[in-house]
Amino acid sequence: MDEIVAEYIRRTVLRIPRSEMGRMLTTWGVFSENQLQSINLHQIKDKLSQEVVQLCEENGATIKHAANLDIIYNYTYRDKKVWTVYKMTKEDGDENVVFNWVDFKNRFKASLRLLLKNVTITFKKFEDNSMWIRIAWGTQFKKPNQYKPTYVVYHSQTPYVFISHSIFKNCRVLLFQALLAAANYSDIHEMDLRSRCLDSLKDIVFKRYNQNVETFNPQPLQERNSTLENVDPRIIQEDKNKKETIRKINEEDFGNGSLPKLQYAQYKLETVFKSKPEMGILNDKEPFRCLVTFSSPHLLEALKSLAPAGLATAPLSRLLTCIVPEAKNSFKITEKKSGFSHGLPDQ
């Protein structure tokens, strides 16, 4: 067995947490039942990794197998990466071809290998119907670098592609060509939508997030230990009404189910600077260039709680509520007569 392959397997095994080790090695499918039984999962990791490599040696494992284990690991820990969504488009009049995975794989490999010999391409299909493609890039004179691969996730018959890892520009072009050829599309562009949570990105672009809306219907929270005897009941009622209004407005914007997980939203503002006239300061300066970034471990949940916490007006600005419907979390805002524009054709 190649030394590079052995070392790569060893390092991949070291990354796998002990609790997942048994399951991942079984899923990997390189070892027989007996071999799996023989591996001592409780010894120190370093020894364990050597034992795995030893068994691979016996079974004659190749870089394909090694790449497969890496995909299994990254599929399980997909939230450790940042995923960017791309959308492919067809030109009018393009015929719809019946899709099958064998053709897809062949066309993908052929397209990429046409221009780059030194490249490792590995496919793996998962139960959620996603196809994972791992590409390790080399150059004309260099073997593929297995430690900095690109991961591409694709669902058949959809125009969306999820790509992780910043890759070299020229490789990116090759990758796009291969994807277009394989999936039979004519163009591809970035959607300005990024997150660590791959599943949430899928929820957003496949418009699956709305399905949750009706399933969970919380009752308004009851005030606990409320001793409000001294307060005018009309005030209490007014306060309740206000809270209820905010809740309703919020529900219209965000639904009441669980929200997709995004880590940031970014707005490049090139709008007019307007101040209140009584301030008597800089006014109507255009453009006033700003970059505003909202960041949170769960951005949409945080935004949803702004109005109820009294930190924002309800309804919330359309700039914040349009993230999910427009499947974007990176915007450029310019001034338009009718208000702010996202620079989208349909605005």
Add this chain to the structure above:
Amino acid sequence: MERAPTEDTASGRKTMGHGTNFISTAHLSRGRISLKRGNLFGHTPAKRRILQTPRMQENADARIGFLLRKQLTLYSVTPLYRFSYDRLQEYSRQLCFVIAAEKQKGLAIHVEGDLKLKVKFSSLSVLKTSEKGQAGVLIQVTAENAGPKVVWIGCFCCTCGDDILETVMEDFTCFPLFLVNGAESLSAIIGTWLQQTFDCSFSLLTISPLNLAWMAAMWTGYKIEHHKRAMELTFSVPGTSQPLDISYAIHAEDAKALWDSIHTTQQEVRQEQVNLFMDGLCYHFYRHFKIYLSATRLVKVSTSVACVHSDGKIKILHSAYLMEILALMTELAISQIL
């Protein structure tokens, strides 16, 4: 820097290192200072003079370069008892022994490998701003057998703190501000030694949102030719179901245009101008996002000259305004120890 177990929670101060925390005000006459500065109870003043600091001498850059582009932690320090510029060599030797002893105990130091550490105290006359002013003191810890490489620096200064110098009693030396960069384990040992040797007390210099707003406004007004960066304000939003931070970065030129339209007084910056600057920016933000930034907490300010975080960390990016920045930090440190 390691937070001491003996935290003085009443005053919200964190002492440096373990051990002593004698916040004694005996050596300062509170009344005189307050009257002079028009700064009762250590509040932020309603206006600040724009400093006319002498430009630093030629090649000063090389001598203060160690303070630039490094994350420095800020401490306020009560006056040092029986400190003498004539005994810097002696201090170097003593502290060197202390560090070696701690290392032998194997407790606190996690400096990689078997480094041979050398300590050097030196006087920093570059930081002297006036005749009466006093030179800063630099403490450098160098790993001899690794380069030599500086692994820790600490710098005492009293930039433009002449007012306070006049009020300090005999036998005391006042360095209200201490800047530190380096391993926390070393900071803890050195901090403890300094506090014990000079009977002083260190506390982390946290910076209030109000003072951060001052920095945002004043620093935006500084003229910088090269390496302009956007003026970035970072707000932490309280009370949301998930933590939320808002970064609001304004193009350097546009931020300056706004400040210039507000800052019409030549010699000073006024509180109401700072307020107007922030209100204007918050209003512009509200117009887009319908979020009240005034209800959130300003935690960080980055400009072309420096970045400061409310938890007492600063990175100075430009030597041109170093004195102004140190003077402001010294002023904040003084108001914290009063």
